[in-house]
Amino acid sequence: MPPVSRSASQPELTALFASVQQHFLNVIVPLWQGPGWNADMALPYEALDAEHQPLPPQRYRAMACARQLYLFASLIGQVPGAEERAAALFRSLQRHFHDAEHGGWFYSVDAQGAPLDQRKDLYTHAFILFACAHYRDKVREPLVESVLNASLEVLAQRFATGDGLYEATLDRDWASLDSGPLQNPLMHLAEAFLATLSVRDDLDVQHALVELCTAMHVRFIDPQHGVLMEKPLGSVDNWFEPGHQFEWYYLLESSALLRGSKLHGSLQRAFAFTEQLGVDQQSGAVRAMLDLEPGGGVRDATQRIWAQAEYLRALTLRPDSEADVLRQLQALQQRSLHAGGWFECRDEHGEVSRRDMPSTTPYHLATCYRGLAEYLD
Structure with missing residues (x-):
């Protein structure tokens, strides 16, 4: 994709954000005010199916x-x-x-x-x-x-x-x-x-x-690559998740208290490495789990909507990022959102692998959109 100047992409980004925000308020939120709400229990169902019916509750x-x-x-x-x-x-x-x-x-x-x-x-x-x-x-x-x-x-x-x-x-x-x-x-x-x-x-x-x-x-923090592992260093069967890298980066970069800490410095330096290994450059899809050991690679290539949202939110705090933010917001809209709600997961080939909609996912979209709103403000 050719570089996009800030002035050229700002109106397009603003319009696109307005569109996904309306989708959130007009499609996603009402799912949890209506069919996703168990009025007898006064609790949200764990998930809705593609037809907006609650999955049979096993737990809350x-x-x-x-x-x-x-x-x-x-x-x-x-x-x-x-x-x-x-x-x-x-x-x-x-x-x-x-x-x-x-x-x-x-x-x-x-x-x-x-x-x-x-x-x-x-x-x-x-x-x-x-x-x-x-x-x-x-x-x-x-x-x-x-x-x-x-x-x-x-x-x-x-x-x-x-x-x-x-x-x-x-x-x-x-x-x-x-x-x-x-x-x-x-x-x-x-x-x-x-x-x-x-x-x-x-x-x-x-x-x-x-x-x-x-x-x-x-x-x-892995001392060689600067990425955060999922378990403490030295644990058996350890791995790292790009979505969590981006989520941590946003939390640290957005905090005056934590910005400049050693943890922030590591994730800042590892951002490009995480993108290189963890993001498909053509589709913008974020891979779920990666290995660091010699000969390691993609452990799980599932593309989850929450990781897409966290990558997009993290990009809003990167320097000269408007073209990237626009591209990733387009990817989120085109690959994860649809007229009836959202696709929770795609597989390594980009095919939709989960059509149910968990009650926990709107939190990720809400925090992502909040970050975007602050970015555009």
Whole structure:
């Protein structure tokens, strides 16, 4: 593709963004106000099929509830009924998932609402903190603040390992399961800490965030290529995911506190390497999983919509990136969005491999579009 000047591509990019944003507000969000909402449980179904019918529910996850709470909190004042839906999701988070005996929140409940997987995982608790921070910013209710504080307390007292990192999973009663730290939940914890700091001054959270990123650089960054591995260095069967590289890059680059940290420097230097290995130059598709070992390569070439969204969002913070942003937004629209919603995955050949639409995906689109809006502003 020939280079596109900023002045030439700005109107096209602005118009294209308006189009995908309307698709989001007019097609995707209503899926979760209507067919994707189980009114009896006051919870989102886990996924809808291509005909907008709920997949038969096997479980409901606290993480999915929290992601939808973020979604509707972000739409308050923009979409009719968003504030009421956010309030319902917040109540459901407490009613269905809070562990009154041991504290914290269960991973999931079954189709009838009874506790199912009662373990406590960092990924879930990070999203509860993330959602409550955004919701608290919109409603300023004391109860939301108290849940936000409770989640911070659980993270510090139960999950923290004392070296800046956090256990990925603990038993219901907080007993160790020897899970150790894992990259993905730690990334979402960093995101949740940033969300908390965006709505209030909190020196403890600021300190925890800096310590987390310092420890991530020591324990997860491959010293040769500068990419973040999914498991701590030295773990058996390790790999890295380009989508997570781009997601981390955005979080670090967009934060005045974290920009200039060692972790940020590594991901900044590794950006081109990640693109080279992890992005198909013709289609713009982001590959799911890559190996670094000698003779390694693509471990999983699945093309997931969330990784496309994270790559696009990361590009908005790269220098002289307008042509790339335009190209990737075109790729997202043409390859992942359709009149009835979105395609969750394509396979290595570019064929649609998943037609169901999970309730967790709109969070990625919402954060991506927020990044684009700030870029165009």
